[in-house]
Amino acid sequence: MNPILKIHEKDNVGTCLRLLEAGEVVHWESFSLIVREEIPQYHKIALADISLHSPIYKYGQIIGLATQKISQGEYVHVHNIESIRGRGDKKEEC
Amino acid sequence: MKLMGYPRENGTYGIRNHILIIPASVCAVEVANRIAEKIGAVSLPHQHGCCQMGDDFRQTVRTLTGFGCNPNVGAVLVVGLGCEGIQPSQIAEEIKKTGKPVEFITIQACGGTTKTIEQGLSIVSKFAETLATAQKVPFSINHLILGMECGGSDPTSGIVANPAIGIASDQLVSLGGTSILSETTEVIGAEHILAERFPDAAQRSKFLTMVSNVEKRALAVGEDLRGSQPTPGNIQGGLSTIEEKSLGCMHKAGNTAPFIGALAYGETVPTEKPGLYFMDTPGEDIDSITGMVAGGAQLVVFTTGRGTPTGCPIAPVIKITGNPETYYNMEENIDINGGKVMQGDCTLDELGEEIFRKILLVANGAQTKAEKLGHKEFGIYRIGFTF
Incomplete structure (x- = not known):
């Protein structure tokens, strides 16, 4: 079984189907990448380099924006992406 | 059956x-x-x-x-x-x-x-x-109303459990039954996709207004929605944003059935017009289930990634998890282990069929785990103050 699930071709993050360890090289289909840090099961991994403020795609849809530059193989979660919606804390900027 | x-x-x-x-x-x-x-x-x-x-x-x-x-x-x-x-x-x-x-x-x-x-x-x-x-009599599936809920979600909910419920819901609706998608908060970020499935423009606009009203209410608090939605448990499970949670949540509505209408919280489902409905409920599970049962749902399917014991005082609640570890951790509370799809031991279609069969069995009197354990959670969604 593939260790990473990419749901839609547009996605730049995948879901880890098991815990991935730092330094692991993961191959599936014609794709391979180096895991940069430990990522828990069912959490997300960057499938490509993602620049600051650019959209994160899962299900082929935007699930948020990068709050920092993210490299392929890095762990993607609340520490480096944020919601666009429901942001009362950013109300003045809207 | x-x-x-x-x-x-x-x-x-x-x-x-x-x-x-x-x-x-x-x-x-x-x-x-x-x-x-x-x-x-x-x-x-x-x-x-x-x-x-x-x-x-x-x-x-x-x-x-x-x-x-x-x-x-x-x-x-x-x-x-x-x-x-x-x-x-x-x-x-x-x-x-x-x-x-x-x-x-x-x-x-x-x-x-x-x-x-x-x-x-x-x-x-x-x-x-x-x-x-009282004696039971045969009745048509046209009279069956299914409420759909997800709670304590994790990434397996959006990948396995919710799409499997969607398959069961599509099957129920294609046979003439009714199902209800709920939880307006968990539509934020996915409303553009669901809106396309409302053929009636007035109902579509009603649905979009419900979503925008909930977001406005959240914005009025002046804080980041995150921590409330997704919840700390959702985040621990691997969901990062409300958009990600919503895009997984919406799969409960399946793929084929059009939405007939958008109902207010607890509004009676029009029994003369079976099909797929949306109901304006909060993301909080108990209040949401209560709203659908008040609207006439006789049973509820509930997907959970993290695990939950939730029942209802008058309607059976069937629990499904897409997370195999959660199933074994809370087997006492969860009726169907969808984790076997994550482990590659069965297909999504097979899981959808298993859920549909379970719906019919429970409709005919089979007890759910929540019923056996006596779970009767009840909560009314408040939208105003107490004076």
């Missing part, structure tokens, strides 16, 4: 036959609970019913009335204090229109706790005698 249920005078069918004790307000809850306990009936403990206003007041009335009208209820006793905002007679009159036996009493008119319990027990004993002779 042939469905068997209890026929009601208004043309609906119950898949359970409960005697329901409805406290009109928080002041009558203890007395209502004691009547229910003594005779094996079901009560609805809640904290509301007085000093409410406007839409919030009407929503609470609609919820309590809706539970009384739900086809799974065979007879109703409304217990009030007597002076509360929601008058017990008002709820009883509305429920009486279904044709089922309904009575109301108040603590002030009966003369205190003990006398009210005595009088309540005397009324409910007669209900029990009537219901004891």
Whole structure:
């Protein structure tokens, strides 16, 4: 079984189907990448380099924006992406 | 499979036959609970019913009335204090229109706790005698209303459990039944996709207004929604944003059925127009399930990534997880292990079929784990203040 699930071709993050360890090289289909840090099961991994403020795609849809530059193989979660919606804390900027 | 249920005078069918004790307000809850306990009936403990206003007041009335009208209820006793905002007679009159036996009493008119319990027990004993002779009859799937819920979500919910429920929902609707997608908060970020499935422009716009109203309410608090939605448990499980949660949540609505309409919280599902509906409920599971059951849902399917024990006082709740570890951790509470799809041991279509078969079995009387454990969670979605 593939260790990473990419749901839609547009996605730049995948879901880890098991815990991935730092330094692991993961191959599936014609794709391979180096895991940069430990990522828990069912959490997300960057499938490509993602620049600051650019959209994160899962299900082929935007699930948020990068709050920092993210490299392929890095762990993607609340520490480096944020919601666009429901942001009362950013109300003045809207 | 042939469905068997209890026929009601208004043309609906119950898949359970409960005697329901409805406290009109928080002041009558203890007395209502004691009547229910003594005779094996079901009560609805809640904290509301007085000093409410406007839409919030009407929503609470609609919820309590809706539970009384739900086809799974065979007879109703409304217990009030007597002076509360929601008058017990008002709820009883509305429920009486279904044709089922309904009575109301108040603590002030009966003369205190003990006398009210005595009088309540005397009324409910007669209900029990009537219901004891009730016979099930065959009924069409057109009369089956399924509520759909997800709670304690993790990434497996969006990948396995919700899409599998979507398959079961599509099958139910294609056979002429009804299912309800709920949880407006968990539509934020996915509304553009769901909106395309409303053929009726007026209903589509009603749906989009519901979503934007909830987001406005969240924005008015002036803080980041994150931490409330997704919850700390969602985040620990691997969901990072409300958009990600919503895009997983929406899969419960399947792929093929169009949305017929968008209903207010607890609004009665039009039984003459079966199909897929949306209901404006909060992301909080108990309040959301309560709204759908008040609208007439006779049973609920509930996906959970993290695990939850939730039941309902009058409707069976079938629990499904997409996370194999969660299933083994909380097997006592979870009916179906969808984790086998994550492990590659079965397909999504097979899981969808298993859920559909389970829906029919439970409709015909098979007990869910929540029923066996006696889970009866009940919560009314408040949209205003108590004065």
